[in-house]
Amino acid sequence: MSGCSALPEVEAIGAPFSETENAEASASEQNSLPAVTAQDAHQAAAKTLPTATVVSVGDGDTLRVEGQDGPVTIRLACVDAPESSQAFGPEATLRLRQVISTGQPVEVRAIERDRYGRTVAEIYSGGESVGLQLVREGYAVVYEQYISGCAATADDYRQAEAAARNAERNFWSQPNPTMPWDFRRGEASPTPTNPPPAVVPVPVNPSPTADSANAPACVSSDCDCGDFTTWEQAQAVLNASSGDPHRLDGDDDGVACESLR
Numbered sequence: 001m002s003g004c005s006a007l008p009e010v011e012a013i014g015a016p017f018s019e020t021e022n023a024e025a026s027a028s029e030q031n032s033l034p035a036v037t038a039q040d041a042h043q044a045a046a047k048t049l050p051t052a053t054v055v056s057v058g059d060g061d062t063l064r065v066e067g068q069d070g071p072v073t074i075r076l077a078c079v080d081a082p083e084s085s086q087a088f089g090p091e092a093t094l095r096l097r098q099v100i101s102t103g104q105p106v107e108v109r110a111i112e113r114d115r116y117g118r119t120v121a122e123i124y125s126g127g128e129s130v131g132l133q134l135v136r137e138g139y140a141v142v143y144e145q146y147i148s149g150c151a152a153t154a155d156d157y158r159q160a161e162a163a164a165r166n167a168e169r170n171f172w173s174q175p176n177p178t179m180p181w182d183f184r185r186g187e188a189s190p191t192p193t194n195p196p197p198a199v200v201p202v203p204v205n206p207s208p209t210a211d212s213a214n215a216p217a218c219v220s221s222d223c224d225c226g227d228f229t230t231w232e233q234a235q236a237v238l239n240a241s242s243g244d245p246h247r248l249d250g251d252d253d254g255v256a257c258e259s260l261r
Contacts, residue, residue, distance in 0.1 A: 049107035049108060049109050049124065050067065050107070050108050050110075051105050051106065051107055051108070052065035052066060052067040052072065052105070052106060052108050053065060053066045053103060053104070053105055053106075054100050054101065054102055054103060054104045054105075054106060055071060055102065055255075056102060056254060056255040056258075057093065057096050057097045057100070057254065058073075058093075058252070058254045059081065059083070059084050059089070059092070059093045059096075059254065060081025060082060060084075060089060060092025060093045060095070060096055060134070060139060060140060061075060061076040061079055061080060061081040061092075061096070061131075061134075061140060062074065062075055062076070062118070063076075063096065063100065063123070064251075064255075065106065065108065067108070072119050073117070073118045073119065073251075074108070074118065074119050074120075074121050074123060075114055075116075075118040075119070075120045075121075076120075076121070076122070076123060076130065076131045076134075076140075077109075077111050077120045077121055077122045077131065077146065077149045077150055078122070078131060078142065078143055078146055078147050078149055078150035078153075078154075078157055079131040079132075079134060079135055079140040079141065079142060079143055079157070080140060080141055080142075080143040080179070080180040080181060081093075081096075081134065081139060081140040081141075081180060082139075082140075082171055082180050082183070083180055083183055083184060086178065086180065086183045087171075087174060087177070087178075088139070088170055088171045088174075091139065091170065092134065092139040092140060092170075092171070093254075095134065095137065095139045096130070096134065096139070099125065099130055099133060099134070100123065100125055100130060104125065106123050106124060106125050106130070107123070107124040107125075107127075108121050108122075108123060108124075109121055109122040109123075109124070111149040111150075112149065120146075120149065122150060122153075129153065129156075131157075132153065132156060132157060132160055135157055135160045135161050135164065136160040136163065136164060137164065137169060137170065138164040138165075138167075138168075138169030138170035138171050138172050138173070139170055139171065140171075141161060141171065141179060141180065142157045142158055142160075142161045143181075145181070215233065215236070215237060216228060216233070218246075219237055219246075222245075222246060223237065223246040223248070224246065224247070224248075225248060225256075225257035225259060228257060231256070231257055231258075234248055234256040234257035235255070235256045235257075237256070238256035
């Protein structure tokens with residue numbers, strides 16, 4: 001695809017570097033930084049990374065991009081966003097769609113592949129780390145288990161989380177928030193009697209909503225992408241459905257019938 005750089009091959013999770021190799025890599029990275037502010041160094045480094053184009057956002061920490069060699073599913077490195085069925089999960093997804101919209105070019109620092117085959121990477125937009133921005137705004141938390149993948153910026157992530165927590169921004173506005181990894185294991189924190197209302201950011205491009213007058217008759221039985229005349233119509237049915245009963249989202253990225261776009 002013109003204008004996109006090939007994403008580099010990355011190691012699969014489960015084959016970590018040795019402690020000596022990690023130490024040498026960390027020392028080499030630190031010695032290579034110019035004598036400027038950390039933010040300037042990160043922005044300069046981002047400009048040299050491979051580029052890709054945003055195709056879609058699946059949830060608060062997952063997206064699809066188009067590189068020179070084709071589409072790639074990206075899992076944001078070093079952060080964890082609330083799950084879609086968790087408090088502030090939908091808000092986190094919406095915020096990521098605002099920060100990196102469809103068709104937008106981004107820089108990709110690939111780190112490894114996870115067990116689902118996704119590329120774990122830091123994503124930069126305009127020289128700024130997207131994951132770090134989400135943490136700073138309280139839409140994601142630092143994933144300490146995997147923060148070593150962002151060794152050069154680990155302190156930035158932790159400081160951003162501390163600031164968001166102290167300011168009670170979004171996810172941190174809950175009295176006793178459940179960490180996303182605990183939520184996935186079913187280890188939810190006690191639910192407060194009167195939780196504060198969620199503040200939903202204004203979407204840049206609102207998703208289509210269901211309109212029974214315009215939906216095809218197949219919605220009461222079984223639809224496929226050929227039953228829809230527009231992508232918006234298919235997306236509205238997907239948004240209104242619990243799960244994906246019509247199998248309109250074949251790659252499970254939250255976007256229906258991509259062939260219609």
